[in-house]
Amino acid sequence: MPFDWTLPDPRWPDFTERTLDSVPRYRGTLLDVHEDRVQLPDGREATREYIRHQGAAAIVPLLDEKTVLLEYQYRYPQRRHYLEIPAGKLDPEEDPLKAAQRELQEETGYRAKRWKKLMRLDLCIAYSTEQITYFLAEDLVFEEIRRDEEEFLETLAVPLEEAWRWVETGRICDAKTVAGLLWLKTLSPT
Incomplete structure (x- = not known):
């Protein structure tokens, strides 16, 4: 069975960031821009800006x-x-x-x-x-x-x-x- 790369690899640390809230900043015909507040693996919080694209x-x-x-x-x-x-x-x-x-x-x-x-x-x-x-x-x-x-x-x-x-x-x-x-x-x- 192929490895599921969407999950953390058990051989390495889990660096998953958990979404605390998400705010859409711009909605367009090609893409949307979001700003999320996340919890880092060490418990601190950070902001992540990213583009959502249909593919x-x-x-x-x-x-x-x-x-x-x-x-x-x-x-x-x-x-x-x-x-x-x-x-x-x-x-x-x-x-x-x-x-x-x-x-x-x-x-x-x-x-x-x-x-x-x-x-x-x-x-x-x-x-x-x-x-x-x-x-x-x-x-x-x-x-x-x-x-x-x-x-x-x-x-x-x-x-x-x-x-x-x-x-x-x-x-x-x-x-x-x-x-x-x-x-x-x-x-x-x-």
């Missing part, structure tokens, strides 16, 4: 065994353009695979005939609850692009070897994309 799905779409489909888009918080794998926020109670299928179609115009769940990552553990579930999408068929009104991006077919070089040189520096591409390079059973 997301990310897709590593392969056009063929040697070519990945990437997106080029501007990200306002960093004020720069990024090369990324397709991804998107989950709707409330949405299955991550359904979100991945929706996002791939909306952003790139492709539908995949084969899907494989790869992994789930907790991206910003110090200040966010965001989790991204990754999927490999294969046997892509182009249908039509249905982007959101405020979504501006270009898709590009990139040889995997080149995408991996771009990770190594820092041209691709988006965490979700780096994780997805390196999973494909180092952990893929194929």
Whole structure:
């Protein structure tokens, strides 16, 4: 049976912080900000600020065994353009695979005939609850692009070897994309 990492490991001390109260500070369409008062393992109290996020799905779409489909888009918080794998926020109670299928179609115009769940990552553990579930999408068929009104991006077919070089040189520096591409390079059973 796999180890349940949500519980403290019995080999190490239990550093669990207990919530005493929680106050929502901001509610938005993408995320909520909370401030909690917690009891530390030694009994003292502290404040924890964090972001609650619905979660997301990310897709590593392969056009063929040697070519990945990437997106080029501007990200306002960093004020720069990024090369990324397709991804998107989950709707409330949405299955991550359904979100991945929706996002791939909306952003790139492709539908995949084969899907494989790869992994789930907790991206910003110090200040966010965001989790991204990754999927490999294969046997892509182009249908039509249905982007959101405020979504501006270009898709590009990139040889995997080149995408991996771009990770190594820092041209691709988006965490979700780096994780997805390196999973494909180092952990893929194929």
